[in-house]
Amino acid sequence: MSSDQLPSWRETPAKGSILDYIAAATDSGSADxxxxxxxxxxxxxxxxxxxxxxxxxxxxxxxxxxAELGHPTSLEKLHAGGMxxxxxxxxxxxxxITTDEFDAVCRRWLASARHPRFARPYPAMxxxxxxxxxxxxxxxxxxxxxxxxxxxxxxxTWAAEVYGIPAHRVIGSVGETEFxxxxxxxxxxxxxxxxxxxxxxxxxxxxxxxVGQRPILAAGNTDGDxxxxxxxxxxxxxxxxxxxxxTDGEREYAYDRDPILGSGTGQILxxxxxxxxxxxxxxxxxxxVYPPIR
Amino acid sequence: MSSDQLPSWRETPAKGSILDYIAAATDSGSADxxxxxxxxxxxxxxxxxxxxxxxxxxxxxxxxxxAELGHPTSLEKLHAGGMxxxxxxxxxxxxxITTDEFDAVCRRWLASARHPRFARPYPAMxxxxxxxxxxxxxxxxxxxxxxxxxxxxxxxTWAAEVYGIPAHRVIGSVGETEFxxxxxxxxxxxxxxxxxxxxxxxxxxxxxxxVGQRPILAAGNTDGDxxxxxxxxxxxxxxxxxxxxxTDGEREYAYDRDPILGSGTGQILxxxxxxxxxxxxxxxxxxxVYPPIR
Numbered sequence: 001m002s003s004d005q006l007p008s009w010r011e012t013p014a015k016g017s018i019l020d021y022i023a024a025a026t027d028s029g030s031a032d033x034x035x036x037x038x039x040x041x042x043x044x045x046x047x048x049x050x051x052x053x054x055x056x057x058x059x060x061x062x063x064x065x066x067a068e069l070g071h072p073t074s075l076e077k078l079h080a081g082g083m084x085x086x087x088x089x090x091x092x093x094x095x096x097i098t099t100d101e102f103d104a105v106c107r108r109w110l111a112s113a114r115h116p117r118f119a120r121p122y123p124a125m126x127x128x129x130x131x132x133x134x135x136x137x138x139x140x141x142x143x144x145x146x147x148x149x150x151x152x153x154x155x156x157t158w159a160a161e162v163y164g165i166p167a168h169r170v171i172g173s174v175g176e177t178e179f180x181x182x183x184x185x186x187x188x189x190x191x192x193x194x195x196x197x198x199x200x201x202x203x204x205x206x207x208x209x210x211v212g213q214r215p216i217l218a219a220g221n222t223d224g225d226x227x228x229x230x231x232x233x234x235x236x237x238x239x240x241x242x243x244x245x246x247t248d249g250e251r252e253y254a255y256d257r258d259p260i261l262g263s264g265t266g267q268i269l270x271x272x273x274x275x276x277x278x279x280x281x282x283x284x285x286x287x288x289v290y291p292p293i294r
Numbered sequence: 295m296s297s298d299q300l301p302s303w304r305e306t307p308a309k310g311s312i313l314d315y316i317a318a319a320t321d322s323g324s325a326d327x328x329x330x331x332x333x334x335x336x337x338x339x340x341x342x343x344x345x346x347x348x349x350x351x352x353x354x355x356x357x358x359x360x361a362e363l364g365h366p367t368s369l370e371k372l373h374a375g376g377m378x379x380x381x382x383x384x385x386x387x388x389x390x391i392t393t394d395e396f397d398a399v400c401r402r403w404l405a406s407a408r409h410p411r412f413a414r415p416y417p418a419m420x421x422x423x424x425x426x427x428x429x430x431x432x433x434x435x436x437x438x439x440x441x442x443x444x445x446x447x448x449x450x451t452w453a454a455e456v457y458g459i460p461a462h463r464v465i466g467s468v469g470e471t472e473f474x475x476x477x478x479x480x481x482x483x484x485x486x487x488x489x490x491x492x493x494x495x496x497x498x499x500x501x502x503x504x505v506g507q508r509p510i511l512a513a514g515n516t517d518g519d520x521x522x523x524x525x526x527x528x529x530x531x532x533x534x535x536x537x538x539x540x541t542d543g544e545r546e547y548a549y550d551r552d553p554i555l556g557s558g559t560g561q562i563l564x565x566x567x568x569x570x571x572x573x574x575x576x577x578x579x580x581x582x583v584y585p586p587i588r
Binding site: 152166178181186195201202204205208210227233 | 482498502
């Protein structure tokens with residue numbers, strides 16, 4: 001195909017680096033050719049594939065859900081209450097409910113909730129350039145997976161459809177679930193006990209567990225993604241590491257070195273500089289940030 | 295295709311039930327048609343897809359590995375030592391080793407070890423009729439997954455190739471792994487702490503976590519598989535449940551109602567009888583048990 005595969009990417013080195021890598025990995029005549037069965041790509045979600053400001057979408061969901069359940073709280077109260085307050089919120093909004101019921105609750109929220117600044121539905125807060133990258137990778141024989149700190153059950157209610165990735169490739173933090181023979185038949189009940197917080201060094205462990213292969217491409221935006229990018233960089237194949245930098249206060253948010261939530265960026269930017277990983281400067285490299293609203 | 299898709303199955307009701315179900319689920323004109331994206335099939339491994347007698351292959355591996363490491367033990371000592379002895383054995387043979395090293399150790403063992411009665415390599419102890427079923431399901435648009443009590447890392451060293459299933463669809467019990475920047479680069483070190491024992495009611499939870507969809511076909515052979523079959527039977531689609539019965543003392547082992555290891559069969563046989571699930575009588579239904587050795 002001669003048409004532009006990444007139309008929302010400006011003609012900058014970031015785009016060149018991505019296209020060059022994909023061309024090499026998929027050209028059977030290239031020294032960097034990788035068999036299709038080994039073309040595994042892993043992506044962080046919050047801040048890498050969609051906007052994580054002014055708060056994680058899942059936190060906005062939890063606050064709305066708590067109010068709906070008659071126990072309203074706020075970001076301020078959460079900050080003041082620390083881990084206990086957060087655990088209580090998770091228990092209230094994510095536990096004691098079957099997986100089927102939780103799925104329905106999430107879908108209902110997603111249909112009505114709007115981002116406070118951009119007034120878009122949250123699934124429309126994904127980055128158009130990254131959608132194009134996921135599409136190009138899929139057409140190039142890559143299996144794209146998401147490894148996020150967000151909750152698996154929450155993400156799967158929208159990510160599979162929006163990103164065009166099957167549910168089993170959307171992996172996040174998970175709580176215990178209990179199998180029960182309920183009145184309406186067998187059901188899985190979500191428990192408040194957290195089994196895996198899928199961040200930092202846990203990401204390579206989760207990749208090993210869920211994929212069972214080492215990726216050749218990884219994208220992230222905070223220090224919580226560093227281990228995942230390091231793990232991918234140690235592949236025996238030529239690999240590609242992408243670091244999304246939030247530099248665009250007008251079209252998105254500018255918090256490149258001063259994250260107001262989530263983990264910092266000091267370590268990943270230092271590692272990226274040292275190793276020559278591909279930095280994506282949102283303001284400079286993307287001509288469009290969000291997709292048209294359907 | 296008019297040729298026999300299941301040549302190692304005799305023309306009995308079990309075969310008829312399987313072929314009838316697959317035909318209905320894949321015929322877009324049928325009331326029982328299921329979209330390809332929802333054709334998820336889950337299989338237990340030990341005793342369902344390969345022989346689990348006179349002991350689990352992974353236990354034979356652990357005993358051989360312990361001897362190789364200078365700490366020989368025996369089944370008798372394990373029985374006498376109870377859970378402590380078993381935990382010690384797992385720690386000795388499955389922990390304190392990187393995932394790459396463990397993979398190599400398993401492959402070495404598989405290349406040389408032989409089943410004590412049939413003198414076959416362990417990967418040749420799989421059931422030929424079940425290989426044919428996996429193949430037929432794959433050609434019929436099903437995604438086949440394994441949910442076993444065995445260790446994920448152990449199984450993936452051979453199961454993916456032997457069953458023709460990608461590594462990410464081979465799920466078992468898992469221990470913690472620790473991400474470490476070693477002398478040779480990033481590595482994952484296997485820990486003795488067990489994270490998930492993938493048996494009984496844990497199987498539906500693991501299916502939810504790894505697949506994110508409810509299966510329409512499940513096969514097992516002990517009470518440890520009952521929850522998985524119940525979960526599948528509650529699918530909104532027409533579903534199929536298969537129970538493998540070990541009735542063939544000559545060609546395999548006869549322990550249908552008296553398992554000498556693993557969990558019992560009383561509950562699953564009662565449930566299968568009540569619900570009319572498809573029973574597979576190895577002696578009666580299979581014309582061949584093991585594949586030719588390549």
